[in-house]
Amino acid sequence: MSLLIEGLGLSYGARSILQDLTLPVVEAGSLVGLLGPNGVGKSSLLRAIAGLQACRGVAQLGPSTLSGVPPWRQQAQVAYLPQQLPQAVSLLAYESLLAAARARCPQLASHELTARVEAILQRLGIEHLALLRMDRLSGGQRQLLGLAQALVGEPQLLLLDEPTSALDLHWQLRVLDCVAERCRNEQAIALVACHDLNLALRFCTHLLLLAPGGAYRFGAPAEVLDAAWLRRAYAIEARIEHCSLGQPLVLADSPLLKEAPPHAQ
Numbered sequence: 001m002s003l004l005i006e007g008l009g010l011s012y013g014a015r016s017i018l019q020d021l022t023l024p025v026v027e028a029g030s031l032v033g034l035l036g037p038n039g040v041g042k043s044s045l046l047r048a049i050a051g052l053q054a055c056r057g058v059a060q061l062g063p064s065t066l067s068g069v070p071p072w073r074q075q076a077q078v079a080y081l082p083q084q085l086p087q088a089v090s091l092l093a094y095e096s097l098l099a100a101a102r103a104r105c106p107q108l109a110s111h112e113l114t115a116r117v118e119a120i121l122q123r124l125g126i127e128h129l130a131l132l133r134m135d136r137l138s139g140g141q142r143q144l145l146g147l148a149q150a151l152v153g154e155p156q157l158l159l160l161d162e163p164t165s166a167l168d169l170h171w172q173l174r175v176l177d178c179v180a181e182r183c184r185n186e187q188a189i190a191l192v193a194c195h196d197l198n199l200a201l202r203f204c205t206h207l208l209l210l211a212p213g214g215a216y217r218f219g220a221p222a223e224v225l226d227a228a229w230l231r232r233a234y235a236i237e238a239r240i241e242h243c244s245l246g247q248p249l250v251l252a253d254s255p256l257l258k259e260a261p262p263h264a265q
């Protein structure tokens with residue numbers, strides 16, 4: 001199923017955050033990195049697509065309208081992982097995953113639900129967390145569990161808000177590898193908000209870069225990130241270099257200090 005975003009706009013009161021965002025059709029199998037400076041509207045956009053934030057315009061997955069319809073009414077097609085870590089409750093990690101799987105896929109029998117839970121624990125490599133209480137997990141461990149909760153329903157659209165922000169380098173690579181594999185093998189689509197441009201360059205098939213003032217750029221990673229757009233979006237001087245494996249890397253040299261970036265005000 002493809003994702004259609006057309007004329008999307010959203011405001012908080014009189015303050016406009018996004019205006020008229022229209023993307024080329026996002027094809028099944030795409031992993032889209034959602035980039036841009038603090039406060040530009042990445043989380044708001046993800047919430048709008050998830051149906052959790054009022055917006056104008058169209059967000060549609062295949063034939064289903066998403067905007068205005070919260071994820072729990074979208075028949076397990078959409079999973080949204082917020083920036084906030086899952087709450088530190090006394091449930092075991094395994095129980096929380098089983099509850100997430102049951103909520104997402106009420107039609108599955110018990111043995112199918114437990115098979116789903118065990119598969120995702122194994123795929124993410126977090127079997128060691130299964131029998132730990134959520135309120136005894138570290139921040140990074142809770143983030144991994146949140147991602148497992150999002151993936152256990154095998155959604156067609158993953159909306160992930162900074163899913164690697166609390167993770168060390170090993171887990172950052174594993175998590176993005178797992179998301180990329182789901183996109184590739186199951187023809188799912190993922191929109192992943194991220195501040196690590198090099199991680200995005202490495203894993204994403206497309207990037208959407210939001211800049212202050214409503215400008216945006218969408219396309220293949222190497223086309224979207226150049227020195228001019230990095231300056232415009234992040235108010236930095238930066239270079240794109242290539243490593244010994246030929247992979248593009250962003251090297252941020254200095255912030256532009258003459259004027260405060262408008263999004264920080």
Ligand SMILES: Nc1ncnc2c1ncn2[C@@H]1O[C@H](COP(=O)(O)OP(=O)(O)OP(=O)(O)O)[C@@H](O)[C@H]1O
Pocket residue numbers: 012017036037038039040041042043044045
């Ligand atoms: N509930 C709200 N009410 C009013 N304004 C809000 C609300 N949520 C967010 N905003 C404002 O909307 C703008 C966009 O916020 P959003 O959280 O979408 O940005 P972001 O790009 O995800 O930022 P970050 O990278 O810091 O997480 C910010 O200026 C923020 O202050």
